[in-house]
Amino acid sequence: MKILLITHYYKHKNAMASVRPIKLAKYFAQEGHEVTVLTSMQKDNWCKQEIVPKPTKDIREVYAPEHRGMRWLRKLYGVMQKRGKRKLQKIEKNNKEIDVTIATKTNEIETTKVHKGVLQKVKSYIVWLYYYACDRLENYFLYRGFVNEIKKQNLQGFDYVIATYPGAGVHNAGVWVKKTGRAKRFVADYRDPAYNPGGRSRKIEALHDKKVQDKAVYTADIIVCVSKGMAETLREQYKKQKIAPIFVVHNGFDLEDHITNETEVLERDKFNFVYTGALYNGRRTVQMLAEVLEEIIAEGIIAKDKLAIHYAGADYTELLTQLKPYGLQEIAVNHGYVTRSQSLAMQEQADVVLLLNWNQDNYTGVIPGKLYEYMAAKRTICALIMGNQSESETAKMIREGCLGCACEQAKENDQVDLKQYMTNMFLRFENGEHIKIDSDSIQQYEYRCLAQRYLNILAENKEI
Numbered sequence: 001m002k003i004l005l006i007t008h009y010y011k012h013k014n015a016m017a018s019v020r021p022i023k024l025a026k027y028f029a030q031e032g033h034e035v036t037v038l039t040s041m042q043k044d045n046w047c048k049q050e051i052v053p054k055p056t057k058d059i060r061e062v063y064a065p066e067h068r069g070m071r072w073l074r075k076l077y078g079v080m081q082k083r084g085k086r087k088l089q090k091i092e093k094n095n096k097e098i099d100v101t102i103a104t105k106t107n108e109i110e111t112t113k114v115h116k117g118v119l120q121k122v123k124s125y126i127v128w129l130y131y132y133a134c135d136r137l138e139n140y141f142l143y144r145g146f147v148n149e150i151k152k153q154n155l156q157g158f159d160y161v162i163a164t165y166p167g168a169g170v171h172n173a174g175v176w177v178k179k180t181g182r183a184k185r186f187v188a189d190y191r192d193p194a195y196n197p198g199g200r201s202r203k204i205e206a207l208h209d210k211k212v213q214d215k216a217v218y219t220a221d222i223i224v225c226v227s228k229g230m231a232e233t234l235r236e237q238y239k240k241q242k243i244a245p246i247f248v249v250h251n252g253f254d255l256e257d258h259i260t261n262e263t264e265v266l267e268r269d270k271f272n273f274v275y276t277g278a279l280y281n282g283r284r285t286v287q288m289l290a291e292v293l294e295e296i297i298a299e300g301i302i303a304k305d306k307l308a309i310h311y312a313g314a315d316y317t318e319l320l321t322q323l324k325p326y327g328l329q330e331i332a333v334n335h336g337y338v339t340r341s342q343s344l345a346m347q348e349q350a351d352v353v354l355l356l357n358w359n360q361d362n363y364t365g366v367i368p369g370k371l372y373e374y375m376a377a378k379r380t381i382c383a384l385i386m387g388n389q390s391e392s393e394t395a396k397m398i399r400e401g402c403l404g405c406a407c408e409q410a411k412e413n414d415q416v417d418l419k420q421y422m423t424n425m426f427l428r429f430e431n432g433e434h435i436k437i438d439s440d441s442i443q444q445y446e447y448r449c450l451a452q453r454y455l456n457i458l459a460e461n462k463e464i
Contacts, residue, residue: 001458002034004158004183006146006174008167010039011053012063014340016277016369020191020226021164023254027451029058036060036155038173042070042142064149067141073134080130132205142169147176158183160458162224163216166192168209171216178219187458188220188244191251193230195237196363220244222461224454226251229365229393245461249454251369252445253376258344266349270308271429273382274350276335276343277370279315279322284356286319288384288407290326292419302426307331309354310346312338347377351434352404352425357394359408360387367394375442380404380425380435382418401441 163174381404395406
């Protein structure tokens with residue numbers, strides 16, 4: 001088969017979202033298929049670190065330059081950044097009530113509290129409109145950059161175009177490739193949900209997300225999701241319409257990534273927790289673990305100076321904010337930005353790897369890519385899942401696979417179970433044990449197997 005894979009995230013971006021397209025392309029090519037990867041040099045807000053990609057001999061890799069409109073928009077960002085910060089500070093101040101002294105008809109002075117609600121709402125709307133417009137423009141320029149490069153490189157004659165979300169511009173480019181006849185069939189690949197009304201602050205944002213999703217879903221010949229929950233959500237959203245068949249191909253891990261000379265040696269006389277990645281402005285949080293650790297330390301089960309929480313990423317300040325109410329900020333260790341191989345080395349040195357996620361109304365079935373890395377590292381997983389929905393797919397995978405423990409905010413007694421689990425872990429640590437998990441359930445998540453499943457889906461659905 002001749003396959004075009006369109007993705008915003010690839011080798012040049014040091015981000016978890018890059019792993020899926022990299023591994024699919026790798027194993028598609030190893031199976032003898034002709035693979036072209038089209039990606040973009042356009043920068044984004046989620047990936048703070050970019051790297052120089054190494055070319056692959058058996059994969060054609062096309063890096064679309066950043067669209068000139070995006071370069072103009074970036075200049076605007078530079079001008080507005082300082083002004084935006086000042087405006088946001090003013091908006092926060094307007095949330096507070098201020099004392100205003102006025103004279104009454106009898107010349108008596110009284111203090112009246114006035115809340116500047118209307119002004120605050122107007123300013124808040126202007127700021128929102130600015131960021132919303134910028135987001136729309138970024139995705140449009142991403143799309144235009146892809147289309148321009150496809151024309152320039154004369155990319156055509158494909159059996160399949162696979163556009164892997166995130167990025168509305170990515171799916172729009174996939175739709176364009178299918179409609180212009182450059183590929184026979186279009187696969188809409190969802191690593192993250194495109195339409196998530198519960199995660200949007202304004203209705204217009206959710207409506208736009210739905211419009212983007214509709215365009216991809218109604219054009220797609222095959223739809224692939226990374227979790228059962230995400231697939232079920234899509235089926236429910238389109239139960240009254242006829243759409244393409246939906247399949248599940250999870251994210252996974254590549255054992256070859258764990259053959260490394262990197263040495264991130266953590267202190268072996270301490271019980272080491274490790275988390276690498278984003279905290280999404282506090283949506284991912286260690287709060288439940290911090291509460292448990294505070295109690296365990298107070299009960300004398302383990303000394304605070306025997307604990308360390310190692311963090312790698314851009315949100316160390318947020319982590320300290322989460323730990324401070326429990327007096328645990330001093331056990332945090334900041335590694336800053338690290339390469340993926342360094343991140344994997346940290347995980348393999350850990351006693352417990354932390355998996356932070358949320359599961360709530362309109363946002364279920366999301367499985368962090370970190371889960372699969374942790375499987376390959378064979379370290380005990382502690383999942384901390386916020387949100388008002390229990391029995392998440394992530395928690396089920398951990399419990400059924402005996403991979404560690406899962407603590408869900410929405411599930412009664414989970415925090416009690418977490419405390420008991422960590423107490424047992426600490427007692428074993430004090431006896432000199434450094435525990436590794438050994439589960440037969442993880443082999444199915446090797447990317448070599450997942451890519452083969454993906455190819456089988458493509459082959460079996462050619463004529464649908």
